[in-house]
Amino acid sequence: TQQFLTKTTTTLPQQCVAGYIFRQGDIGTNWYAVLTGSLDVKVSDTSNHQDAVTICTLGIGTAFGESILDNTPRHATIVTRENSELLRIEQKDFKALWEKYRQYMSGLLAPPYGVMETGSNNDRHRHPVIMWHVPLRVTSVPSEKILRAGKVLRTAILSRAPHMIRDRKYHLKTYRQCCVGTELVDWIMQQSSCVHLRTQAVGMWQVLLEDGVLNHVDQEQHFQDKYLFYRFLDDEHEDAPMPTEEEKKECDEELQDIMLLLSQIGPDAHMRMILRKPPGQRTIDDLEIIYEELLHIKALSHLSTTVKRELAGVLVFESHPKAGTVLFNQGEEGTSWYIILKGSVNVVIYGKGVVCTLHEGDDFDFNRILRDVEANTVRLKEHEQDVLVLEKIPAGSRTSNQGNTQPKYIVMSGTPEKILEHFLETMRLETTVNTGVHDFVMMHCVFMPNNQLCPALMPSQGTEQEKMDYALNNKRRVIRLVLLWAALYGDLLQEDEAAMAFLEEFYVSVSDDTRVIAALKDQLPELEKAMKQITEEAKAPQKKHKVLLHHFNTSDERTQKRQPIRESDEILFKVYCLDHTYTTIRIPVLSSVKEVISAVADKLGSGDGLILVKMSSGGEKVLLKPNDVSVFTTLSVNGRLFACPRDQFDTLTPLQEQEGPSTGTVGTFELMSSKDLAYQMTIYEWELFNCVHELELLYHTFGRHSFKKTTANLDLFLRRFNEIQFWVVTEICLCSQLSKRVQLLKKFIKIAAHCKEYKNLNSFFALIMGLSNVAVSRLTMTWERMISNTVRTVKFCRSQPFTPDASLANKNHQDVRNYVRQLSVIDNQRTLSQMSHRLEPRRA
Structure with a gap:
């Protein structure tokens, strides 16, 4: 083909009459490719070159001559912008090539400037012409x-x-x-x-x-x-x-x-495959994959989660491999919204030519959709500013309840007071499920803390002369909201004097209102019960002020059920110095780093310029910020706190005790039943999990220092995962006998299987990750001794459904319980890897 092209092509002279290659309406007799220079593409509605408009420019590498096979008129006028060199193939030669190499040459006939249909003059001001502008591919060959x-x-x-x-x-x-x-x-x-x-x-x-x-x-x-x-x-x-x-x-x-x-x-290809499916054939998993991708598209960043999920069901993939493809013409009604994933498009307006080029991440033709969104948006303004913005969800949409004919509204933004007012007005007293209200009660601490919420609720409980039906419904909604709030915050309210004072005042106010509005009496017992429950729980023995040891256990922790750590609890904690001496401080769990440094300085007698540092067993140091709170629970498994002058930060070294145990517990461990161990681990981790308040997840997400709240219970639950993982690696690497290591592997795999039976996925995955640790997985001599049935147990755990059985307590039940709650581990990966290589050196 290349030789034939060489023989049948001639170079067009650089000097052309008036610079025109051909005019719109001419019959095609040649095919051209641009070697150097550039050419303008002009189009006229009247076929008169005097009113022709430049719609795009052809550069080096582009080809044109779309009417060469069928003798149809040219769709545009091509004129040189500068001295240009072109390759030209005459019609008879091109047809000979076409008959022989048709499958490879189909891309050569697509006009790079598009075929633009004419429209009425009245409509041309409405939409520009959009043309796809990507490199023209001569052959469809894989990369x-x-x-x-x-x-x-x-x-x-x-x-x-x-x-x-x-x-x-x-x-x-x-x-x-x-x-x-x-x-x-x-x-x-x-x-x-x-x-x-x-x-x-x-x-x-x-x-x-x-x-x-x-x-x-x-x-x-x-x-x-x-x-x-x-x-x-x-x-x-x-x-x-x-x-x-x-x-x-x-x-x-x-x-x-x-x-x-x-x-x-592969994920991009999978995404394109899903988008090519008709919307009705997409599965739930397909929609979730599309939604995850939409989160990263710039053009959609301003849209709400609800809108993005709606878009996931209707987006389709559209690919245009040929340059010059017209997506829509000026004057046509807009029916689609486009987002460019790859490539670029030219925007052409009659009378102006190419006005701009859009690239990856840009979108166009959004006006119609924008009008629909604005039509479904309700804005409440005060003093010319939006104070509440709601989005209407039409009945029958995927996000509204099936069978519900009434439209719903989503709160998009607003002031805290107006959001509260909206939820109170829309709360339905006849139903116990108010998703939006529950979300508000859970999340209000982020934008409307208790010291703002309580005063906002009190005015609704006045005795103003209002219409009785409005007053009744309004007051009942406030009571319902307060009951939900008290139920969620119960334990935490006991530590907030202002909140407790509000509850007492609120109860008295409702009691007074029942004399005027008798219909409120049916809610008074429920409110009284909630008040009594909160005050009685505050006086319970387990709710009293506790002093925790540095392991976050009270002295009777081994024999009693674990209780949540509260903000008012204090801790006895060791803070170490540069020379590895330490001072013990007693301080509230919620204390900030600044307060910890102050307590250490008081004990040491001097503390000018002290800093507080987290030190891991591997020597990694983290300088803590003065406003960080409750840092004691954020330490790694064997982590310690150090206080030192700032100029001595680089000289800090880990303690010897941070290295962990030097001997394993296989002697004690092997006497315990695998099922009992799994059962006691599940019981203990359920206690840890049960201590975590839902709000700790919010504090952890938005930053504890922003709320001045502790996430101690969540921190300890998360740390337990690492503790179990390193427990597996530690015990195996401290076992020098090959036969014992094989037995340990079997035991850990059995414990993992039992944890899965008890639905304890926290321990299950921690055990599996411990077995997958490089220090364990590389012990080929140990794994080779394992029988295939035991190895397959791991695969079994991943595939079988849960069938939990309660563990039968045996005579050493208490020993097992104590053992799983006081694990001693090595959490330094470098040390564990070195120990692993000493057990089984790398084979030559």
Whole structure:
């Protein structure tokens, strides 16, 4: 082809008459490609060159001459902007090439400037012409990387599982050299540790399918994890060669790199595959994947979560590989909104030409959708400013309840007082489920703390002369809100004197109102019960002020159920100095770093310029900020607090005790039942979890220092995961006898299986991650001694449903209970890896 092109093309002279290559309406006789220079594309509605408008510019590498085969008139006028060199192929030569190489030349006939239909003059001011502007591809060939990836995967399959590629019969028809979709997914998951999900594997094969390196026998565009036949590009030919031994060796070396490449670009291919599906065929998982992608698109950043989830169900993928494709014309009614994922588009306005170019991340034709959104938006203004913005959800939409004919409103933004007022007005007393009100009660601390909420609620309980029906409903809604608030904050309200004073005042106010409004009497007992419960709980023995040790246990912790750590509790804690001496301080759990430094300075007698530092067992140091609160519970498993002058920060070193135990507990551990250990671990972790208040999750997310609140219970629950993980690694690495290590592995796997039976996924995953730690997984001599049934238990744990059984307490029940609550571990990964290499040195 290249030789033929060389013989049949001539260079157009640089000097052209008036610079015109051809005019709009001329019959096409040549095809052109731009070598140097640039040319303008002009279009006229009247075919008069005097009123022609430039719609775009053609640069080096573009080609034009779309009417060369059918002798149709040219759609535009092409004129040189500067001295230009073109390649020209005459019509008879081009037709000869076309007959011989039709499948490769289809892209050459697409006009790079688009074919613009004429519209009425009255409509042309409404929309600009939008044209897709991407590099023109002459042939639809896969990229070199993807082509190589397909070759490596095909060679690996022929080398490791040759039975997968064979002739197959289906409905009396034979399909040559095919693979099955489900088998391809199974195979790729077995070959790489970076492939965890079948959907991930589907995306990796979809990459090959999009580029034509892998093809469905019926030319379907979606790769599916089903009994469908697919064929590699090399197998399309009947005489496809088998790979040589040298090729097999090369492909084995490249396989993991190819897997990594496909795993990185697979999600994008999977996303495109989902977007190509008709909206009605998308599954719930498909919609969730689309929604996750929408979170990262710049053009959608201003939209609410609800709108993004609605968009996930209607977005479709549109690809335009040919430059010059017109998406819509000026004057046409806008029916779609576009977001550019890749490439760029030119915006052309009649009379002005190309006015701008839009690129990746930009959107256009949003006006119609914007009008619809504004039509469904309710804005309440005071003093010319928005104080409440609501979005109307029409009845019957996916986000509204099925069967509900009344529209709903979502609070988009507003002042705290107006949001509270809105929820009170829309609260339905006849139903116990008020999702929006519950959300407000849970989240109000973020934007409307108690010292703002309580005064805002009190005016609603006055005795003003109002219409009785409005007063009754309004007061009942406030009582309902206060009951929800008290139920959620119960324990925390006991530590807030202002909140307790408000509750007492509120109760008295409601009692007074019942004399005027008798209908309020039915809610008074419920309010009285809530008040009594809060005051009695505050006086309970377990609610009294506690002094915690540095392990966050009270002296009788081993024999009693664990109780939540409260802000008023105090802690006895050791703070270490540069020379590894320490001072013990007694201070509230909620204390800030500034207060801790002050307490340490008082004990030391001097403390000018002291700083507080978190030190891990591996020597990592973190300088704490003065406004950080409740830092005691944020330490790592073997972490310690150090106080020192700022100029001595770099000289701090870990304590010897931070290294952890030097001997394992296998002697005690092996005498305990695996099921009893799992049961006691579950009981203990349930106690830890039960101590966590829902609001601690908010404090953790938005920052404890912003609320001056502690997340001690949540911190300890999260730290327990690391403690169990390092417990597994510590015990195995401290066991020098090979036979004992094998028994330990078996025991930990059994404990993990029992934890899954008890639905204790926290311990289950911690144990599995401990067994997967590099210091354990590299012990090949130990794993080789394991019987296959025991190793398969881990896979069993991942696949079987829960069937929990209560543990039968045996004679050493208390020993097991104490053991799982006081684990001694090494949490320094470097130390554990060194110990592992001493147990089993690397093989030569």
